[in-house]
Amino acid sequence: MKFGRFEIFSIVENSFKIDGGAMFGVVPKIIWEKLVPSDEFNRVKLDLNLLLVKTKEENVLIDAGMGDALSEKHKKIYGIEKPSNLKQKLSDLDLTPEDIDLVILTHLHADHAGGVIGLDESGKKTPRFPNARHIIQIKEWNDAMSPDERTSATYFTENLRLLEDLSLLVLIDGEDEVAKGIKVIPTGGHTPGHQAVLIEDGENKILYAGDIIPSASHLKIPYVASVDLFPLETMELKRKFLNMCINDGWFLAFDHDVNIKLGRLEKLGNEIKVNKVI
Secondary structure (H helix, E strand, O other), rough: OOOOOEEEEEEEEEEEEEEHHHOOOOOHHHHHHHOOOOOOOOEEEEEEEEEEEOOOOOOEEOOOOOOOOOOOHHHHHHHHOOOOOOHHHHHHOOOOHHOOOOEEEOOOOOOHHHEEEEEEEOOEEEEEEOOOEEEEHHHHHHHHHOOOEEEEOOOOOHHHHHHHOOEEEEOOOHHHHHHHHEEEEEEEOOOOOOOOEEEEEEOEEEEEEEOOOOHHOOOOOOOOOOOOOHHHHHHHHHHHHHHHHHHHHOEEEEOOOOOOOEEEEEEOOEEEEEOOOO
């Protein structure tokens, strides 16, 4: 999609499965299952939707998906049934992982940052984007390096350390323009160091809200995942982001929606409608 001076591409890196209750929190299954069907294990299917932003200067990737460095145990836990699509999707755009200049990670959970690490021909773990600067909030990095009992299963700490060891890590403290027209905005909520990404060209804006608004099924304010560490913060940010998207005409990108990757919102009475763009 042409977006001012940018080219924007949505890439489905892979799909995975997660417990439906974990994804919808306090919302009862009898309600959320009308929006997203579950399997016999109560799991719902989610896509791993990355954004590739091509500027005149750089190729920017927002989030990295799961990747192919998962153990068989983790593949089973996450319901991963096929290899990562990313290399092929990049090839379709005449790019390779080596052509990525900047990787912006909303946070470091495995489904967003696992894909920064790949395997070489000998099976050794190696950075998937060896020429890229990896942008992370310093608060998120510190939490991922010292996870507690609740968060240890969601961070692949030893894998992530490779970014630091090879000087591919850029730690940000707060809001920052990391490339011309591309800004990171700290949010909290899902994790203390979670950040959203805002892509701007004049009055045109795309908000990649990460796991603050993971899908079109999460537009209602109380629909917050139980894995969010600070759900009240998520609700507050969601209300703010939705108002901006509706009132100012921003595009909203969904990081986990199976059907809608990018849309524009409109208010219809008390409901919010998503008009699909991608």
